[in-house]
Amino acid sequence: MPAKRDVIFKGVAASSGIAIGKVFFLEDDDFCVIRREIPSNAIETEKRRLDNAVEKTRDELKVVYAKINGVLGKNYARIADAHLLILDDPTMKRDVYELIDNGVNAEYAVFKVIDGIVRSFEFIKDDYFRDRRIDIQDIGKKIIENLLGKQRKAIASLEEGSIVVSHNLTLADTMAIREKLVKGFATDIGGKTSHTAIIAQGLSIPAVVGLKIISSQTRTGDVIIIDGNRGEIILNPTLETITKYREEYTLQFAKRKELEKLKNLPAETTDNHKVLIFANIDNPDEIESILSNGAMGVGLYRTEFIYFNRDTMPTEKDHFENYSKVAEVMSPYPTVIRTFDLGGDKLTKMGFLNMEQEKNPFLGLRAIRLSLKYPEIFIDQLRGILKASAYGKVRLMYPMISGIEELYEANKVLNKVKQDLRKKNIEFDEKMEVGAMIEVPSAAMIIDAIAKEVDFVSIGTNDLIQYTLAVDRVNENVAGLYDPLHPAILRFIKKIIDESHRVGITVSMCGEMAGDPYYTPVLLGFGLDQFSVSSAQIPEIKRVIRSISFVDAKKISEEILKCRSKNSILKTMDTIYTQ
Ligand code: PEP
Ligand code: MG
Numbered sequence: 001m002p003a004k005r006d007v008i009f010k011g012v013a014a015s016s017g018i019a020i021g022k023v024f025f026l027e028d029d030d031f032c033v034i035r036r037e038i039p040s041n042a043i044e045t046e047k048r049r050l051d052n053a054v055e056k057t058r059d060e061l062k063v064v065y066a067k068i069n070g071v072l073g074k075n076y077a078r079i080a081d082a083h084l085l086i087l088d089d090p091t092m093k094r095d096v097y098e099l100i101d102n103g104v105n106a107e108y109a110v111f112k113v114i115d116g117i118v119r120s121f122e123f124i125k126d127d128y129f130r131d132r133r134i135d136i137q138d139i140g141k142k143i144i145e146n147l148l149g150k151q152r153k154a155i156a157s158l159e160e161g162s163i164v165v166s167h168n169l170t171l172a173d174t175m176a177i178r179e180k181l182v183k184g185f186a187t188d189i190g191g192k193t194s195h196t197a198i199i200a201q202g203l204s205i206p207a208v209v210g211l212k213i214i215s216s217q218t219r220t221g222d223v224i225i226i227d228g229n230r231g232e233i234i235l236n237p238t239l240e241t242i243t244k245y246r247e248e249y250t251l252q253f254a255k256r257k258e259l260e261k262l263k264n265l266p267a268e269t270t271d272n273h274k275v276l277i278f279a280n281i282d283n284p285d286e287i288e289s290i291l292s293n294g295a296m297g298v299g300l301y302r303t304e305f306i307y308f309n310r311d312t313m314p315t316e317k318d319h320f321e322n323y324s325k326v327a328e329v330m331s332p333y334p335t336v337i338r339t340f341d342l343g344g345d346k347l348t349k350m351g352f353l354n355m356e357q358e359k360n361p362f363l364g365l366r367a368i369r370l371s372l373k374y375p376e377i378f379i380d381q382l383r384g385i386l387k388a389s390a391y392g393k394v395r396l397m398y399p400m401i402s403g404i405e406e407l408y409e410a411n412k413v414l415n416k417v418k419q420d421l422r423k424k425n426i427e428f429d430e431k432m433e434v435g436a437m438i439e440v441p442s443a444a445m446i447i448d449a450i451a452k453e454v455d456f457v458s459i460g461t462n463d464l465i466q467y468t469l470a471v472d473r474v475n476e477n478v479a480g481l482y483d484p485l486h487p488a489i490l491r492f493i494k495k496i497i498d499e500s501h502r503v504g505i506t507v508s509m510c511g512e513m514a515g516d517p518y519y520t521p522v523l524l525g526f527g528l529d530q531f532s533v534s535s536a537q538i539p540e541i542k543r544v545i546r547s548i549s550f551v552d553a554k555k556i557s558e559e560i561l562k563c564r565s566k567n568s569i570l571k572t573m574d575t576i577y578t579q
Helices: 040-072 074-087 090-101 106-121 127-148 171-179 195-203 239-260 284-292 303-307 316-330 367-373 375-391 404-423 441-445 447-451 461-469 476-481 487-502 520-526 535-546 550-562 566-578
Strands: 007-010 012-015 018-026 163-166 184-187 207-209 223-227 232-235 276-281 298-302 334-338 393-398 433-438 456-459 506-509 530-533
Touching (some): 040 106, 040 127, 040 171, 040 195, 074 171, 163 223, 239 535, 276 535, 316 334, 316 393, 367 375, 367 404, 375 404, 404 433, 461 487, 487 506, 520 535, 530 535
Parallel strands (some): 018 163, 276 298, 276 530, 393 433
Antiparallel strands (some): 007 232
């Protein structure tokens, strides 16, 4: 019987979509880890017990790897690989052995070591790295379960079409609930970048995580709504709320179907002005999705992700395999590969320098600066990109260019690599286009000079806004100041487009601003040639472009450019949109 009042819990929107159904409460199978004294003559036996449990955990993780690989592909499966790396971490093993040597049982030793590591992670500011503590916790729990001979039984009795509520879901659980056709899930812990969230997005299962106490508030059979768009769950909703959500679900479904019809139509205004919609991707597994949404190319391939979740630098072969796969499938459409933009908020644990110690990492050794400081790493990537260029229409793009010298220096390295490939008769596209991201105000200011040196430019509004307005893009305290409609940003965009067109090169935008339909008419009116957006945004941006005339879009952008304050811009936008 639905309650008289909705009980709403707010969490983190981990995977979008709406699910309405009955709760299946997945018990956390909690167990008590007791400290036992181990006599010195039993210490070796205790260590063997630990080794066997680790071995069993490894076998289980390999099964999870195979499942993820089969359903979502290699890049997602690397998450399970990362778990295997944690399992084999020599420091962790040494610390656990040391505790056993001191005469405590293996379960307790594992618990103590994992607990210490997890606590040290709690103070990490970066969400992605802090969320990794959940992976470590999961591994620890698995080893202890195997030491105790326990198994997570509840998952076997899961009902099809239910909504899972649990304290936490491991990778194995997430794959298992997919097999049971679960509609959605909600958990107490986890963040946007927790691996369970990433897998849920890949599987398109609506999910809200980080709900803190949801598992203590729900029972199997409760009616629940998962709102993966807003990051909310509604427990025992009123009939009125259920009806509202059913309508929203139907609307979303209908809108999706409507947008699907646009897939093969051009991004063309009502008066026949054509632009191109490209997609931003992080890994090759996204290709299927972007093509099914109608992308005409990859406008930004963020290659940093090749560097994550591993202990050693990717090799030239790793680069080549990733890029050639994308280039080949996308061909004849172009693939813009951006050289690595590590640093800033994207750290790696490989430590080719201790970047965590930088006071202002966004102003530090990031992106092209890092590439030029460590040319051997840059060269491996450039070789991989050039070799991949023989397999499709590859374009190369440098991130964070702040001045012309950086561009010259990067091209010098590129030319040396080309020279070497020629000498060895290794095939590559001699005409591969080279472009620069315009995301640093100094580059935007001297765009007339930069535009003459490149084949194309792409505006990175995420950083251009951050650096122009002096607003840290990941600091929630100043999030209100982060404003794509600030007159300075609009003038920069217009200047970049005009100056680039003056020398005959195309302008793309790959920052988030390009994917927000609210800005589409303005950007169109400024003369932007290509919108590079995430897969899910492609149909909506195309719908807006196809519903407006270029003449009107130009009028809008002219009006907006005359405004001197944010308020007058918002007012002008409102009048235009309500006409
Ligand atoms: C940008 O800065 O707008 C951009 C697309 O690059 P990233 O978000 O990877 O810094
Ligand atoms: Mg950027």
